[in-house]
Amino acid sequence: MAPSVQSAIFDAVLPALPDGAAVLDPFVGSGITLDAARLRSLEFTGIDINPLAVLICAVKAGPLRCAEFLCSARSVGLAARFDSRVGLDHEFAGLEKWFRHDVATDLARLRRAILDVDDDATRDFLWVCIAETVRNVSNSRISTYKLHIRLPHELRRPLRVIDFFEAVAESFTEQLAEHASAPPDSGRDHYRMARLVCGDVRAADRTVLPPRSFNLVITSPPYGDNYTTVPYGQASYLPLHWIPASELARTTKSLxxxxxxxxxxxxxxxxxxxxxGRPPPESEALAVTLQLLSGEPAKRIKRLRRFVEDLDHCLERIIEACVPGAVLVWTIGDRHVGGRPVPLRQIFSELAVSRGLSKKGAINRVLSPNRRMAPRNRHAPRMSSEDSLVFVMPTDR
Ligand SMILES: C[S@@+](CC[C@H](N)C(=O)[O-])C[C@H]1O[C@@H](n2cnc3c(N)ncnc32)[C@H](O)[C@@H]1O
Incomplete structure (x- = not known):
């Protein structure tokens, strides 16, 4: 989701909500909607099934004590350099496959030093830094979501793990400092109106998604064009192994x-x-697409059908949590199954209309062709554009 598009949407929609906005992003990811809501000091709820996404958002929500964070990151780096222990403190399946011994040793030193930091918010920031470090120094390629082992010559590349961690901390504090100074929230380093929950939207109870509570939903649901997997867990699998469960539980609270x-x-x-007992999604475009795909392997067709059923289920839950007259903006692109186009934008629009929403318009954005993809998925054409589809709930619901 592009921050510029996001901002344009907020600016276009907010005048229609004169009493202020209670914003929901049920697939909050790394929090681009959160950033835009924070800038405008709006009430915000973000949900994501991935604990790393929620941790990142929690750090962005503050407190943003950037100078202190950077100072701590440097102390952690120093402590790790002085730590001569070679043991790892914890183990997990695949540790030796995904980490060189010298790399794992340095990560363990950083992990120990982070655990010695007293302040919770600082540790959260440091966990996000170690997560990004892990992603880069593991034996898995970073060009793909799914775990693929690097080529032999890459596995032998020189790696300065602690230097890398410090560089990540520097870059992240610079980014956070921009947030901290951005108007109109200036002077406030804690986005108190943000509520972040880790979990599956479909399973969210009334405490997470209270009925008739939100008047603005801005989101981009998963719609990966990688047909072999649903890769959100894969993207965070290795980093999450280096963050103690008790630390994650503190941020991700409910789950x-x-x-x-x-x-x-x-x-x-x-x-x-x-x-x-759930009724099938009401979409003519889905029915036609499934018909056109009938020559494809049954598994592929089933996967698409289930994806749309899941999307429809989420939509139902989200609509229940919206007030009459709420505005819902969904950024979504078409995808491909077995090399054939699937008109997901059309399918989603039909689902939304079948649930009583009326479509107000769409903003189209052409995507850069540079995003790389695993060779095994290259047979599928890339998504070339996405739409932010704008809907409104009827006022008489
Ligand atoms: C396209 S990404 C969202 C990107 C986001 N707009 C951002 O700023 O980074 C979709 C997100 O949905 C989350 N997700 C997938 N299935 C979910 C579910 N059932 N409930 C909640 N979140 C889910 C994924 O973990 C992922 O972070």
Whole structure:
């Protein structure tokens, strides 16, 4: 989701909500909607099934004590350099496959030093820094979401883990400092009106999604064009192994931390079974697409059908949490299954209209062709553009 598009949407929609906005992003990811809501001092609820996404958002919500964070990161770096222990403190399946011994040793030193930091908010920031460090120094390629081992010559590359961690901390504090100084929130380093929850939108109870509570939903649901997997858990699988569960539980509050498998299972289009008795999604475009795909392997067709069912289920839950007259903006792109186009924008629009929303318009954005993709997925054409589809709830609901 592009921050510029996001801002334009907020600016266009807010005048229609004269009493202020209570914003919901049910797929908050790394929090681009959160950033835009914070800038405008709006009440915000963000949900994500991935604990790392929620941790990142929690750090962005503040307190943003950037100078202190950077100072702590440097002290942690120094403590790690003076730590001569070679043991790892914790183990997990695949540790030796995904981390060189020297790299794991340095990560363990950083982890120990972070655990010695007293302040919770500072530690959260440092965990996000270690997560980004892990992503870069592991033996997995970073060009793909799914875990793929690097080529032999890359596995032998020189790596200065602690230097890398410090550089990440520097870059992240610069980014956070920009947030901290951005008007109209200036002078306030804690976005108190933000509520962040880790969990599956479909399972959210009334405390997370109270009925008739939000008047602005701005979101981009998962719609990956990687047909082989639902890769949200994969993207955070290795980093999450380096953050102690008790630390994650503190930020993600309502939920226990999930494994990569659980995250992918519960993600839209994942392997979690829909509750029995749900009516099928009402979309003519889906019915036509499934017909056109009838020559494709049954598994592929089933996966698409389940993804749309999940999307429809989320939409139902989200609409229940909206007030009459609420504005809902969904950024979504078409995808491909077996090389054939799936008109997801049209399908989603039909789902929304079948649930009583009226479509107000769309902002189209052409995507850069530079995003890289794993060779095994290259047979599928890339998504070339996405739409921010704007809907309104009827006022007489
Ligand atoms: C396209 S990304 C959102 C990107 C986001 N707009 C941002 O600023 O980074 C979709 C997000 O939905 C989350 N997600 C997938 N299935 C979910 C579910 N069932 N409930 C809650 N979040 C889910 C994923 O973990 C992922 O972070």
């Amino acid at each position: 226990h931390p999930t494994t990569a498998y659980e995250t992918d299972k519960g993600s839209l289009g994942g392997s979690m079974k829909a509750p029995p």
